[in-house]
Amino acid sequence: MRATTLATAAVVALASHANADTIRIDVGQNNALAFSPDSVTAKVGDILDFHFHAINHSVVMGDFDTPCAPAKTGGFFSGFMPVSGSGEADESFQVKVNSTDPIFFYCAQNTFSHCKSGMSGVVNGPSSGNTLAAYQSAAKNVKSASNPASVFGGSLVADASSSPTTSAAAAATTSCTVTSNSGGGNGYKRSTTCTSGAGSVQVSLGIVAAFTFGMAILMS
Numbered sequence: 250m251r252a253t254t255l256a257t258a259a260v261v262a263l264a265s266h267a268n269a270d271t272i273r274i275d276v277g278q279n280n281a282l283a284f285s286p287d288s289v290t291a292k293v294g295d296i297l298d299f300h301f302h303a304i305n306h307s308v309v310m311g312d313f314d315t316p317c318a319p320a321k322t323g324g325f326f327s328g329f330m331p332v333s334g335s336g337e338a339d340e341s342f343q344v345k346v347n348s349t350d351p352i353f354f355y356c357a358q359n360t361f362s363h364c365k366s367g368m369s370g371v372v373n374g375p376s377s378g379n380t381l382a383a384y385q386s387a388a389k390n391v392k393s394a395s396n397p398a399s400v401f402g403g404s405l406v407a408d409a410s411s412s413p414t415t416s417a418a419a420a421a422t423t424s425c426t427v428t429s430n431s432g433g434g435n436g437y438k439r440s441t442t443c444t445s446g447a448g449s450v451q452v453s454l455g456i457v458a459a460f461t462f463g464m465a466i467l468m469s
């Protein structure tokens with residue numbers, strides 16, 4: 250019964266994403282202050298999958314008219330994703346594409362002026378007029394980049410290609426969602442909820458909580 254329900258859910262999920270592609274975009278790969286690729290074509294339903302490399306990058310959706318500043322309506326922000334050493338951050342940031350309108354995005358790291366230095370990209374950018382080249386050129390005149398106060402507009406998902414402490418298979422089936430954020434000063438605290446096939450963390454926490462609660466009753 251349970252297996253049937255799960256199988257049905259999987260079929261429904263596959264059917265509704267039959268044409269959707271996941272588009273990988275590397276952020277700061279090989280120490281470049283760049284997104285690679287920095288120009289992609291996507292259709293409605295596709296997922297932009299940002300993978301963060303050293304040292305400390307982010308991705309923010311912006312507007313063409315105001316380079317290196319967050320979009321005035323909607324948008325997304327991954328938070329800063331520090332990576333010590335080499336490799337990738339533990340989580341990638343996935344954003345769903347909801348229209349084929351151009352989406353400009355940039356990195357908000359001001360140490361070494363990432364956005365100003367050309368660390369930006371576009372989804373479905375036009376070939377003339379409001380191009381990525383024009384955005385990057387205008388970005389050179391911006392004093393500093395800014396970012397939203399908290400992570401939003403996408404999901405942080407366990408990155409199977411980061412240097413793993415868990416098995417690749419486990420990482421691939423684990424999905425983490427941001428549940429709360431607080432931006433204070435320069436720091437960003439993230440609280441994530443992760444679900445996986447095993448679900449061991451949450452289950453065991455639940456047992457500990459129930460046990461503690463039971464003990465409290467017994468001892469009162």
Ligand SMILES: *[C@@H]1O[C@H](CO)[C@@H](O)[C@H](O)[C@H]1NC(C)=O
Pocket residue numbers: 323324325344345346347352401402403
């Ligand atoms: C698309 O819609 C989802 C759900 O409302 C939102 O989280 C996401 O940020 C949107 N994508 C873009 C590129 O704005």
Ligand SMILES: *[C@@H]1O[C@H](CO)[C@@H](O)[C@H](O)[C@H]1NC(C)=O
Pocket residue numbers: 305329330331358359360435436437
């Ligand atoms: C990453 O960069 C952000 C923004 O500059 C900063 O607030 C944060 O402290 C940095 N994190 C680390 C670990 O350096």
Ligand SMILES: [Cu+2]
Pocket residue numbers: 277282305306307356357358363368
């Ligand atoms: Cu950057």
